[in-house]
Amino acid sequence: MDIAGALSVDHLKFLADGFKLTLYVAFISIVLSFIIGIVFGTLRYANIPFLSKVVAVIVETIRNLPLLLIIFFIFFALPEVGLKLSPTVAAIAALTVFESAMLAEIVRSGLNSIDKGQIEAARSSGLTYIQTLVSIVMPQALRRMVPPIVSQFISLLKDTSLCVIIALPEFMHNAQIIYAQNINFIIPIFVVVAFMYFIVNYCLSLIARRLESRQA
């Protein structure tokens, strides 16, 4: 093992660049997934004939597929039908597709956790169904969704590492480039990369836990 060689300043800078891209891709994906998740989750919650069923089938299909397959498919298979994406766009697209389905479920269970009596009260005081949803149910449900969304963001950060398969120059990919130079770099680099993920994700999980206990 060559710890000093593996952790030279240049290498650490290169790892930091990768980590920045990991954070960037994960952040854009979670924002996009949140928007799509709100729409899909609400549609599934609202029990609109036919439409809610279609959304349910889409969400359940995506949730039951491996993320690796979705990343692989978007980057390697879509060009065959004329849609060629760069690794960064493909990564964001794949993570967004997968996470949207996850967040749709979080949104739906958040909405379901709001007491039905509130809807009845709002409706009988003259609000329409849409008004009730937007101004009564959603604001309360959103607060309950925050801790599971933070947890989901932790999985997303971890899952971004799967994008090495499409050569996205993120954290894991840059780590691979470093340890490919020298067999003695492998273990030290793995340890550093693992600890980096651990520190960031552990802090996020503490935030999620604190938010959860404050709500309870």
Add this chain to the structure above:
Amino acid sequence: MLDFSILINNLDTYLEGFKNTVLASIIALIGSFIIGVIVAVMRIAPIKPLNWIGSAYVEFIRNIPLLIIAFFFYIGLPSIGVTLSGFVAGTIALAIYTASFIAEAIRAGIQAVPKGQMEAARSSGLTYLQAMRIIILPQAIKIVIPPIGNQFINLVKNSAILGMIAGLDLMYFGDLVSSHTFVTFPVYIFVAMFYLVLTIPLSLGVGYLEKRLARSH
């Protein structure tokens, strides 16, 4: 657009991958359950150093990507002289990773059993381990089954990672089929179908168990 002759002509290859995905999932499930129980017991045992080791395991493993663990066994260990096949390395990584989530589920289940039960068992003369085995665990198991079921679904999906370390699973053999047929799109649609054949019944089963066990409480 979907050429079913690809599926029919390469059915043996697909089924070989499917078999290995199922095999890796089952072995990893059993392994992760055993490690998960041990870690969960360590976390709640009345011995402080054991608590720390258990917590460190759960917090560390849960917060790092599965891919690092898999690469550690497949690429890291050979660099210090231990060589494992992709299938073995991937299955061990899956078991270690999933164990941290299962340990958490089991701990939550055990702690959901009211404290008074343990106190009553201890004061009627049972040892801590006896009380655990005879009184607490049988009650906890009901609470714990649905989250473990969900972890098993995640495990099956995560097993796709074997494809990245030559683990002979569905993803790996999908790659093989697409290198024979020179197409990717239909090949991976069929790979997706094989995954759904596994995961959708599991999801429905877990959903059913969740509802039934919720009613029995």
